[in-house]
Amino acid sequence: xxxxxxxxxxxxxxxxxxxxxxxxxxxxxxxxxxxxxxxxxxxxxxxxxxxxxxxxxxxxxxxxxxxxxxxxxxxxxxxxxxxxxxxxxxxx
Amino acid sequence: xxxxxxxxxxxxxxxxxxxxxxxxxxxxxxxxxxxxxxxxxxxxxxxxxxxxxxxxxxxxxxxxxxxxxxxxxxxxxxxxxxxxxxxxxxxxxxxxxxxxxxxx
Numbered sequence: 001x002x003x004x005x006x007x008x009x010x011x012x013x014x015x016x017x018x019x020x021x022x023x024x025x026x027x028x029x030x031x032x033x034x035x036x037x038x039x040x041x042x043x044x045x046x047x048x049x050x051x052x053x054x055x056x057x058x059x060x061x062x063x064x065x066x067x068x069x070x071x072x073x074x075x076x077x078x079x080x081x082x083x084x085x086x087x088x089x090x091x092x
Numbered sequence: 093x094x095x096x097x098x099x100x101x102x103x104x105x106x107x108x109x110x111x112x113x114x115x116x117x118x119x120x121x122x123x124x125x126x127x128x129x130x131x132x133x134x135x136x137x138x139x140x141x142x143x144x145x146x147x148x149x150x151x152x153x154x155x156x157x158x159x160x161x162x163x164x165x166x167x168x169x170x171x172x173x174x175x176x177x178x179x180x181x182x183x184x185x186x187x188x189x190x191x192x193x194x195x196x
Contacts, residue, residue: 005099009109012115012149018153019122019141026126026134034190035131039184042125042138045146048171049118052149053111061157064167070173082185086192 013053019044037081044074103159111155114148121145131190135183142179147172 023046027039048067055063083089117140124137150168157165 002099004108005104005111007099008111008193012109012111015115015119017117018116021127022119022122026143032131032193033195034186035134036105037189038131038134038138038186039125041186045138045141045175045179046118046122047107048119049146049149051140052171053115055112056153056156059160060169064153064171066170068174071174071178075174075182078182079185082182085189 009053009057013050013057016046016050016053020050033085037078037085040081041074041078044070044078048074099156099159107155110155114145114152115176117141117148118145132187136151137160139179139183142175146175167179174196 002090020043023039027036027043030036030039030054051063051067052069055067056063093136121137121139121141121144125171128134150172154165154168155160157167161169
């Protein structure tokens with residue numbers, strides 16, 4: 001039983017790491033600014049998933065608060081970036 | 093991973109399947125983000141990551157921690173609620189930015 005769960009966790013961690021690499025490639029390649037913003041938003045979500053998987057692997061429930069914090073910061077940063085790209089300033 | 097030894101089979105197999113599907117859907121969404129040619133097609137990839145990938149991992153961790161701490165752990169519902177509420181808002185903001193910047 002331990003073996004199945006351990007293998008599933010490792011495979012899932014590897015796939016999320018590959019997803020982060022792909023998002024980073026889009027962040028570097030993206031031709032326009034909104035592509036980069038989209039890649040950054042996806043990167044926040046991938047970071048939440050990675051933190052949750054690490055929390056399961058370690059067996060500590062303290063990682064949920066970290067994931068919640070990352071979710072909050074990601075939403076606020078995406079909103080600020082969208083406002084900046086639309087108006088040219090983020091705080092009026 | 094030292095607590096996983098006393099995990100029963102009826103919980104371990106669904107959790108393993110959910111973890112695998114979470115990772116797979118995350119990879120599929122990121123691949124869609126990487127390979128699509130246009131911004132309006134690229135924005136479909138992160139929707140898969142937020143809903144299916146994050147949802148599968150959150151359900152799996154909810155089941156595991158509820159068993160390990162022998163009580164109902166619903167911390168993950170906060171993350172689910174927040175992510176599912178904020179994802180459409182941020183997607184709409186990004187679409188508005190894209191439309192506005194193309195028009196200009």
